[in-house]
Amino acid sequence: MKKYIFVFVIAFMALTLTACSTEVSNQIPEEIEDTKEIEEVIKDENEANEENQEKEDQVKEIDLQAIQPNEVGEIMVLMYHHVREPEGEWSRTPENFRRDLQVLYEKGYRPISLVDYTTGNITTEAGYTPVVFTFDDGNQNNFNMIENDEGEWVVDPDSAVGILVDFHEKHPDFPLEATFFINGGTPFGQAEWVEYKLNYIVDKGMDIGNHTYNHINFTNATAEEIQAQLGRLNQMVNRYLPDYEVNTLALPFGSKPKDTELRRYLVEGEYEGERYHNIAILEVGWDPYRSPFHKDFNGNSIRRVRASETKVDGVGMYDWLDALDRGTRLRYISDGDANTITVPEEYRDRLPEEIDGKTIRTYTLD
Numbered sequence: 001m002k003k004y005i006f007v008f009v010i011a012f013m014a015l016t017l018t019a020c021s022t023e024v025s026n027q028i029p030e031e032i033e034d035t036k037e038i039e040e041v042i043k044d045e046n047e048a049n050e051e052n053q054e055k056e057d058q059v060k061e062i063d064l065q066a067i068q069p070n071e072v073g074e075i076m077v078l079m080y081h082h083v084r085e086p087e088g089e090w091s092r093t094p095e096n097f098r099r100d101l102q103v104l105y106e107k108g109y110r111p112i113s114l115v116d117y118t119t120g121n122i123t124t125e126a127g128y129t130p131v132v133f134t135f136d137d138g139n140q141n142n143f144n145m146i147e148n149d150e151g152e153w154v155v156d157p158d159s160a161v162g163i164l165v166d167f168h169e170k171h172p173d174f175p176l177e178a179t180f181f182i183n184g185g186t187p188f189g190q191a192e193w194v195e196y197k198l199n200y201i202v203d204k205g206m207d208i209g210n211h212t213y214n215h216i217n218f219t220n221a222t223a224e225e226i227q228a229q230l231g232r233l234n235q236m237v238n239r240y241l242p243d244y245e246v247n248t249l250a251l252p253f254g255s256k257p258k259d260t261e262l263r264r265y266l267v268e269g270e271y272e273g274e275r276y277h278n279i280a281i282l283e284v285g286w287d288p289y290r291s292p293f294h295k296d297f298n299g300n301s302i303r304r305v306r307a308s309e310t311k312v313d314g315v316g317m318y319d320w321l322d323a324l325d326r327g328t329r330l331r332y333i334s335d336g337d338a339n340t341i342t343v344p345e346e347y348r349d350r351l352p353e354e355i356d357g358k359t360i361r362t363y364t365l366d
């Protein structure tokens with residue numbers, strides 16, 4: 001018996017020591033197969049460990065202590081309106097917008113799409129924090145076309161799209177992801193360029209969201225009005241992009257129907273025979289929002305952070321960057337694996353028991 005225990009201890013140590021290398025730990029069971037006795041000891045006394053080992057083999061190995069992922073931390077969904085001079089409550093200057101991108105980049109934030117956020121498809125590199133960009137109202141300064149000195153029409157380098165694309169080209173590890181919430185009529189102005197602009201956004205991998213056809217206030221809207229406002233906008237987008245599905249909504253003025261019975265039409269409805277389904281509904285205020293894996297995450301009520309230079313009543317983007325730096329708010333740190341949700345043990349209770357299609361991994365900090 002003593003001998004068995006000794007061999008078991010050695011075998012266990014070998015497994016433990018090589019646990020960080022999938023390749024090596026995969027070879028161990030083959031080697032022990034020769035010695036049936038040892039295998040039985042391991043099977044009998046360590047069944048649970050083996051099962052865990054199998055699960056872990058499917059998980060991307062990272063240095064948990066160095067990276068300290070926390071995928072139940074919070075994520076900022078940034079809200080922009082105008083990109084123009086001068087700086088104001090609803091305006092960011094081009095220079096300041098560039099600086100926002102630079103600061104986010106240096107602080108380890110990396111853009112993801114709103115859809116990837118709300119569906120929990122987070123592929124952000126290990127150790128980095130996802131951030132979501134949103135622009136409301138389809139202002140021309142979000143996407144402007146200008147004629148250059150050679151007489152060619154080009155994207156205005158001082159418009160939001162121009163700045164985002166330029167930053168992404170200089171920093172390819174800062175994905176080009178943003179959602180533009182537009183209204184009916186002539187999104188981004190310049191009627192002759194609407195088709196080009198909507199195609200450009202989607203071709204570049206960015207998104208178009210619903211901000212209602214007439215930028216209406218939903219407070220007293222009827223079921224018919226809500227469905228018409230959302231459906232008409234979708235119809236307009238589909239005239240330019242027949243295959244594109246608009247499935248995100250930013251509430252104008254952050255308004256919702258007073259009659260709570262009608263709120264379901266914000267999520268789902270029908271207009272002139274076409275159905276719509278919004279998988280993310282965005283509020284106007286005011287702080288970083290929950291991880292999509294948090295058990296209380298609500299995709300129908302995602303709060304946004306106002307992107308602003310000066311601190312706005314303590315709830316501007318730079319206030320939250322400070323709070324996330326200091327740890328007064330919990331920052332999402334990716335483990336780099338979309339199918340594994342990694343959290344420190346002490347935060348495990350913020351996740352549901354199980355998450356469909358994902359492996360939950362916990363760890364304890366040294």
Ligand SMILES: [Zn+2]
Binds near residue numbers: 211215252
């Ligand atoms: Zn608006």
